[in-house]
Amino acid sequence: MQKRIIFLLILNVGIILVSLGVISHLSVNASIDRSIENRRMLANIIGRYIDYVIESNVKRLYDVSLSGKVDLGDNDWDPERKALKTAIEYSIFTGRIFLLDRAGHALLSYPHREEEGVHTFGIPYARKALTEFRPVISDVYTLPSTQRSVVLALVPLKNKDGEVVGVAGGEIDPTNYMLSQTISAIPTGAETIIELVDSHGVIIASNDPRRILTCGDRYRFLEGLVAEKKSAVQSCHRCKEGTAGRKRERDMLAFAPLTMAPWGVIVRDPVDSVFSPSSNLRRGFLLLSAVAIATTLLLAIGLSKGIVRPVQALIGATRKIADGNLDDPIEVEAKDEIGTLGKSVDDMRIKLAESLKSVQAYSEGLEGMVADRTRELHRSREKLAALLQGIITAEEDERKRIARELHDDTSQSLNAALISLDSVVAHFPAYDPIRKQLLQMREQCMAMLKGVHRMIKDLRPPILDDLGLESAIKWVLEKHIGERGIRYRLETTGSAAELKARAAVEVDYPRLELVLFRIAQEGIINISKHAEAENVEVILAFRESAIDMEIRDDGKGFDADSVYGAFRKDHQVGLGLVGMGERISLLDGTLEVRSEPGSGTRISVHVPVPT
Missing domain, CATH: 3.30.565.10 (Histidine kinase-like ATPase, C-terminal domain)
Structure with a gap:
């Protein structure tokens, strides 16, 4: 019988181990596929967010034209300078914002730098913005005058008559924290590298600040993917410095292109870290199998020898009850008739103990209820205070959000409507009744704009x-x-x-x-x-x-x-x-x-x- 118990236990454990091994192998492979796909999705999410940031700041360049202050022929640069100052506030243009005419000559910049006086920039991207009438985001570009490496955002510049008269552009310093913090704020592993690169492989932002503005040769193959706006996952090599010299390692690289700029986001991890779960599982499974088989042998031997232990335990328990000991429970683990008998005897012991301790238990329970109610009341008061603090904080945050949206959306829309009304009114003679109605509409728009400004100040002075x-x-x-x-x-x-x-x-x-x-x-x-x-x-x-x-x-x-x-x-x-x-x-x-x-x-x- 002992041999039969040992054989059956080992057989059952073997079946379980084989089943777990197959399931774990399939699960790890699926996990690796999900890990690779998650890296692609992470690159896509970062790319979409950077697209959103670029698009939001390109709109600030368009606001220069929408301000209605652009007139390059009046020799009065104060309106244009104010428009540039407004556009650069709360933007990612950490260098400056400038205006170019259709010939590519620099007309105005803010903030103005004497060492970069008015001259012909010769920016190759300006011609593209002028000819294609769309915003252009450059690769990393070195300014000829100062040899500074910047990224340029360029949009067509229109005067108040809607004619394209030049280019409005802004400089983005890749070393500024406003781009790098988007990458570095993402929690990653110690060896995970996330980088934003241009079409030539120059690194614009990275979670390793030392790599910014360096050119990775391994990234040159991405030029085609950037041009085709195509994401990809593939392996590449890199060299790692170690005590024994340079060691060549393989990386798993996930790439996602941007839509607003000729750039892409790269998420790179060592292949060993991606596939390490599979290797660890194999080693752990072999170790677990050996431990399980050894444990099964010991369990079978102990089980065969322990058949008489429940009977001995029951005899000892009845002797304790006879001596008046009602505190020690009767522990009979058998599930057969002996176990049923042991449970019945233990139920009798419990009822006897409960009858003796009922008064004491009732008193202790009442004290516990009072303490629980007191703690619950204290927690409720703390939660109420925290909830009130959260409501007030949320109210202030909502005030800020509404004020910001009124300023960025409603106010700008009313300004654009006023510009449109001014351009329409100019087409009607003074005696035309339609002109009078349009002027009334303009006064209403002005009143609405002043009301919006008052509301913004009331929300967050x-x-x-x-x-x-x-x-x-x-x-x-x-x-x-x-x-x-x-x-x-x-x-x-x-x-x-x-x-x-x-x-x-x-x-x-x-x-x-x-x-x-x-x-x-x-x-x-x-x-x-x-x-x-x-x-x-x-x-x-x-x-x-x-x-x-x-x-x-x-x-x-x-x-x-x-x-x-x-x-x-x-x-x-x-x-x-x-x-x-x-x-x-x-x-x-x-x-x-x-x-x-x-x-x-x-x-x-x-x-x-x-x-």
């Missing part, structure tokens, strides 16, 4: 970031109080700069200023809309380790208690006051609103600033 809390509050007072003819006064004591310098490292001072600004903004807007006040006063005090702010008006006032009570019944009432209180609670501060009908309103805010 730049004065808060540029000049600080005091200037931002003064701007809100002037906009919402002063423009309505209401008298106002802003009184400031202490120094914001000194308090900011004394603040502890863990204090997020910009967020503190933003919360105070939003509270002041909410209170001032409420005064302008509802208070019917004649005088408004804001007192801002920067103390040794705190900021105090008080907003007072002599308006009609309101019953603050009734507003808070109405919010508890209907969450649409009193949102402004409750929102101010929630914001200030995130800073461990206090907010007090005192108001009575006919007696004005006073909002007092205190925020501690640890130093």
Whole structure:
């Protein structure tokens, strides 16, 4: 019987090992195929993102023409210079932006450099942009005047009449972090290389900064793939420096071309790292097989000798119960009649122990429930605070996003509409009624554009970031109080700069200023809309380790208690006051609103600033 048990166990283990080996081999091969395809997909994703970045910045060059300020014959370069300054902001053109006429002569650049004065550039890509009337992105190009290596983005330049009069171009420095960070920010293995190359094999960006602007000979075959806009996966060789000299290794290379530029993205890994799972599996499987067979032999021998152990264990357990020991469980692992008997005896032991410990267990359970409820309440409060912080952060991020979209999309569209209306109005005589209607449409567009600009400033006033809390509050007072003819006064004591310098490292001072600004903004807007006040006063005090702010008006006032009570019944009432209180609670501060009908309103805010 012992031999039969050993034979059956080894046979079963052998069948399992063979099945696992076949399945693992197929799975690893499929994993290798997926790994190769994932590298191709990674190259495609990076390429599409870089295409998006290039396309977005090419549009900024087109904005020079859309600005309606291009007139190369008026000898007034200030409008063109302002258009170039606007286009270079928040762009990847880290060198400069310039204008060329149709003959290729440099007319204007921003920022201007004396050592690169006005001269004929002789840029071969400018002719292509002029003749094909489309944007052109160059390979890495060396400027003749300074021998700097740059990438050029060129688009046709149109005057306000829509005629192509030259080229608007921008310089991109490949060594600048704005391109390299797109590659280096991607998490990869230690030996994985991701590079952006042009059609001549010159490396524009790489996760190894030392390789930027070098020319990889192994990449010269990519010129055809770039021209055909064709992705590929293939192997290549490279030389690796080691202690024994130069060692030639094989790499697996995935390539994806860009659509906006004659470039491509390369993801390269050593072949050994790609196929290492298969080799590791074979070695591990052989080791596992040997261990499994040895373990099976030992298990079979032990099993044949351990048939009588359940009976002995059951006898010993019954003796313990007879001696009054109800704590030790009866462990009978057999699944036959002996195991059933052992389970019945153990059930009896458990019931006896439960009857003796029921009172103690009930008391301990009650204490545990109280502790659990306390911890749950504490976690709920922490989650609520985190959720509130997330909502406020999301609100500010949404304000920034909407302001950015209004500036980049809506404002530009209205400017383009104004340019189009101006060009259409010019075709109608002064007495034509259609001209009058068009002029009315233009006034409406101008009003809409001013409204959009006001909305952008209300969403995220730049004065808060540029000049600080005091200037931002003064701007809100002037906009919402002063423009309505209401008298106002802003009184400031202490120094914001000194308090900011004394603040502890863990204090997020910009967020503190933003919360105070939003509270002041909410209170001032409420005064302008509802208070019917004649005088408004804001007192801002920067103390040794705190900021105090008080907003007072002599308006009609309101019953603050009734507003808070109405919010508890209907969450649409009193949102402004409750929102101010929630914001200030995130800073461990206090907010007090005192108001009575006919007696004005006073909002007092205190925020501690640890130093």
